[in-house]
Structures are given as structure tokens and as C-alpha cells.
Amino acid sequence: MRSDPIGPVPVLYLAGWGRSGSTLAESLLDRVPGLVGVGEIKFLWERGVLQNRRCSCGTPLRSCGFWGLVFEEAFGGLPDEETARELDAASRRFRTRHLPGLLLRPDSPPDAERLRWYYETLGRLYRAIATVSGARAIVDSSKFPSYLTALLQSPGLDVRVAHIVRDPRAVAYSWQRHRHDPDAPGDARMPRMHPGFTALYWSAWNLATERIARRSGLPYLRFRYEDLIADPGGTLRAITDLGGVPAAEVPVTDAGEVFVPRTHQVSGNPMRMHAGPVALRLDDEWTRGMPTRHRYLTGAVTVPLRHRYGYKDT
Template identity: 40%
Template sequence: MGRSGSTLIERLLGELPEVCSVGEVVHMWRRSLVDDEKCGCGRPFGSCDFWHEVGVEAFGGWDRVDAHELLALQRGVDRTRYIPWLICGRAPAALAARVERYTDFYDRLYTAVARVSGCSVIVDSSKHASLAVCLRQRYADRLRLLHVVRDPRAVAYSWGKHMVRPDATPTSPEQEMARYSPSRAAVQWMTQNSVLAELARRGTPTMRVRYEDFVADPAREFRAIAEFAGGTGATPIGPDGAALLSPGHTVSGNPLRFSTGAVAVRPDVSWRGELRPRNRIMVSALTFPARRRFGY
């Protein structure tokens, strides 16, 4: 789930020579193709040479993609309500056909990214468990799932913050990052993490990483993550715990995607003192069954 520290891990993976990190592709179809928001390199999507080349390779040019039609298709597939059918392999024929068509866009995009970047591993940091379920239909065990989980009380606190989106354009419908109430964040935490755990149980190659373990020893944790992802090369984390980030081409995600240079990796525990006691109790109660499962 978002606000779990996954953007930093994604950026670090993108520093490995075999890996191309592309951000949250699930939001690309609206934020990049319609609103022309900034790429991680700082340029508007439509002015980014990397994504221009990818668009030509994948679709013959982005003008060949009907973004609004694709967004309508997304609404008919990439939703939590469809997960029970898809995860059990019992989707009605119409839904299965939509999934096939929807994931074809992703497959063509990932293939083009691999060709343009020269990388063998593509990291999509989308946070929709429903998208992971859809991609599993196409890729089976070729899909590897890095399941990043964080204490739900910390996640709920982060989702309540006001945060301006630096990549938003005047036409973007979301000028701030989305906000959830503590109760909604707790339900989302339960749902998203439970679905990802179920995918692992059903055989999807999965590595689970707790945010708290990663920030406690980022170099050690990242070495294990890189091995799981199939990447090699020097760990981009110094002995002082600072991560070294170079510019990338991520299409959406946390504002950290624009950061470059040395970035300190340290735990954020502000929620312990700033999350209201009643909200802390409510989130703890709502997430109790799965929270214990993940070690919280």
C-alpha cells in the first residue's frame, strides 16, 4: 500500500544496471497521457525523449493510444471488486477478455521499456493489488512481487497528511496527493496486504519486506531485494546509510521520485507522537487480524 516506503526501494532498484524503474504505471494513462505531468527527469511527459521513444516502440506513437478509452477499460478491470473472480481463475468470459486487452497495453509498454532501456528487469511500483492480480493472469510466475508492508498506524497517519503534488499541471484533477481517513486507510491496508499475501500463497514469487526492517539496515535488506529482483551490481547505499539516486524516468508516484544525489535512509516514526490516540486505537482494532500476521 502507498506510504510504505516503496518509492525509495523502487528508486534504488533503478540504480542497478539490469533494472529500469518506471514508477506507478497504473496512473500513467491519466496523469501522463491526458495531463502531461512531469516525468521523474523533470520534463513534461510529452517532452521526455525516453518516453517518446518508448511510445513509438510500443504503439507507433502515443497519439495512437486512446487514453480515455483505456481509462474506461481500466475502470472495468482494475478494481478490488473483480479480485475474487480473477484470483480464483473463474472470471466470466467478458471480464477475462477485458483483462486480456488491458494487460496487453502493459505488456507492450514493458517490452518497449526493456528494448529502449536495454534492461532485463522492469519495476512497476503501482500500488493496486488488483493490477497485480490482472498481471498474474498474463505473466504467471514471470511476475515477481515485492510486497512492502509498514505498520498500519504509520500508514494511516501518512495518508492523513496534506501533501502538494509537485508533478501536477493546472489541468490535473489532483493537485494534492490523495488523503484517507484513518478508518479508510485501515480498511485499505487490510484489503491490499491481504490480497498480496494471497497471491504469494497461490504461488506468485513473492518477497515481503517490512519498512521497519529496511530502514533499520538498508544495505543488508537491499542486497536481498536486489537478488530477488535479479539485479546485480554495487549496492547504491553507502556505509553511512545514505542512498545515492540518479535521475530516472518514473511516470508517477511519491515526490521522492524527483530527488537525486544523497538521500538519507532513516525511520519515520512521527506517527507515534502525532497520531491521535483514538485514531491509533481504531486503526489497531480494525487491522488486528492481519497486523499480527505481518509482525505488528
């Protein structure tokens, strides 16, 4: 469905540290009329255009009908390899190593003037997504606080921040799991991280997201993964209100499942490739499987932010 957007394009930026449930949240939001979930746009150029990884619809991205229409609308066709490499190089400037600077200067993106061409390209891209999809708002789950500052510099975007958080001990446990990534080059596994480093990143990442949203005066909502599972209807209504679209119920079966159709998400958790029934059940394996030393380490490093988010000591 094509629809030319009038005025700024609303972008619902799904922020939060990795393994916090953003893929599930985006899949549910994609079912809401007026919203379109497009995955981690930050990695569109590297993983989508250059590496030609699969869109979540199952098609290699360069062959995906949806993204083909988006590229045609935005740029007159698929960007050539040189252009894609330049865009990927610009996207790589917005990475985790910028967290310390963002905590001190949350509204100052790196190389703001030299990257003006990049910001203008992003503005064209998001407008094209809105036009091709016919959606009233775009859900981008790039998550990076640094990339959020890039969107704030991009013309024609109305950015709102939906910030998902999850118990840091559950997050640290998830980062320790051995997970196969069927879409990565060389049939690789998803990256793993020591619980101590995960706890530090969880704290800095979430705090930076809060500071950027507050200093920039952005519409902002923080919600917990645990509350999304316990009350999906109420949580989604709060997010859709932030996104400026009418509330809509996502049907949940008596078995606690929701049907997720094929989407067009870029990169992210392999779960995005799944279409069909998805069980809305709390993943609390960490309470039984996490080593005591890792639980105490993660809990100690993440105080007091963990307590402020409602995650008490156990």
C-alpha cells in the same frame, strides 16, 4: 541503452498499500544495475499521456526522451488521444472496489476475455521498456492487487511480487498529513483518508496481494519498510535475488544518505521528483504526533495481520 530481450520479460511488481515506502524502495532499486524503475504504469495513460504530467526526470511525459523511445518501440509513436482514453478506461477497471472479489477469487481479473487487447498492449509496452532501457528486469510500483491480475494475463511477462508493508499506524498517520502535490492538475494536494478507512484498506490490500501471489504461484517476497531503513543492503539483496539480477551494493554515506539520480518514473509520490542525497532515516513521527484514539482504532482494526507482520501493540 537498447537491448532486445529474449524470452519473457521479468517484471518486479512492487506491491503494497499507499504511503508504505514504495517510492523510496523503487528509487533505491533503480540504482541496481540490471533494474529499471518506471513508477506506477497503471496511471501511464491518464496522468502521463492524457494529462502530460511530468516524468520523474522533470520533463512533461510526452516530451520525455525515454518514454518517447518506449512509445516508438511499442506502438510506432505516441498513442493518439482516443487510444489513450481507451487504454485509461481499461486501466480503470483494475481499482480498489475489486478488493472484495479478489479476496474471494484472487486469480480472476475483471472482464478477462473482453480486455484481451489491453493485456496484449501491456505486453508490448513492458517489452519495449526492457528493450529501450537494456534492463534485465522492470520495477513497476503500481501497487494495486487488481492491476497485478492484469499483468498475469499479459503475454510475455514473468511477474515476481516484491510486497512492501509498513506499520499500519504509521501509514494511517501519513494519510492524515496535508501534502502538496506540485504535479497534479490545479496545484492540488495529495488525498487524505480517515484512519479507520486506512486501516481497512491496509488489511484488505495486503491480504489480497498475498492471496493473488500464492494462488498464482508467483515468486514472492514480503519486506518491511522499517527493515529497508535499518538494513538497506540486506533488504535490497533479497529483492534483487527475487528479480533475478546480481546483487549490488547501494552506497550509503556515513551520514546515512544514499544518492538518487534522475529516474523515469510515472506518477506516484512527489518524492520521486527528487534527485540527490536521500536520508535513510525511519519516519516515526506517528509515535509522537498521532492522536491516541486514532492509534487505538488503527491498531484494533488491523489485528491479526499487523501482528503477523511483526508490528506489536505499543
